[in-house]
Amino acid sequence: MNYEPLGSAKKRANGEQARARLNDLVTEDEAALRFAALYCDRLRYCHSHGAWFEWIGSIWKRNNVGIAFDWARQLARRLAAEEPDRIRYATSKTNFAAGVERFSRSAEPFRVEADYWDRDPFLSERQPGPSTLKPAFCGPRSPRTALRRAPR
Numbered sequence: 001m002n003y004e005p006l007g008s009a010k011k012r013a014n015g016e017q018a019r020a021r022l023n024d025l026v027t028e029d030e031a032a033l034r035f036a037a038l039y040c041d042r043l044r045y046c047h048s049h050g051a052w053f054e055w056i057g058s059i060w061k062r063n064n065v066g067i068a069f070d071w072a073r074q075l076a077r078r079l080a081a082e083e084p085d086r087i088r089y090a091t092s093k094t095n096f097a098a099g100v101e102r103f104s105r106s107a108e109p110f111r112v113e114a115d116y117w118d119r120d121p122f123l124s125e126r127q128p129g130p131s132t133l134k135p136a137f138c139g140p141r142s143p144r145t146a147l148r149r150a151p152r
Helices: 008-024 028-039 067-080 085-091 094-105
Strands: 043-046 051-055 060-063
Touching: 028 067, 028 094, 043 067, 043 094, 051 067, 067 085, 067 094
Parallel strands: none
Antiparallel strands: 043 051, 051 060
């Protein structure tokens, strides 16, 4: 017969419960992954400029009013809505939303540097005159064009 030392079954059960609770916690990392899934086509963080850029439908515009932080805060509220009070309290703190934003700055869909912007000179205003623009430019614009300026 296999006998467990006295109390070890209880310790093992408590450890399993603790691991299960950890999997239920809303973490900054988990929230940042969800943030990326929601906003990967709408935001970029330029490390060269130290700023967030928002896709406004035709160009990427520098955002100076903290939209990424606000969206991270809104996401934290939604994630914590059905959670116990303890978790709702932790996710409602400023540090939680700031952590989500910090994680997101370096995440794959958001992180860019200065050379990301305006890569195609025929789509940006860097080339003189409208005759140098590609014909496709008149069609729908995409965040993938990485334009920060509207052509003249």
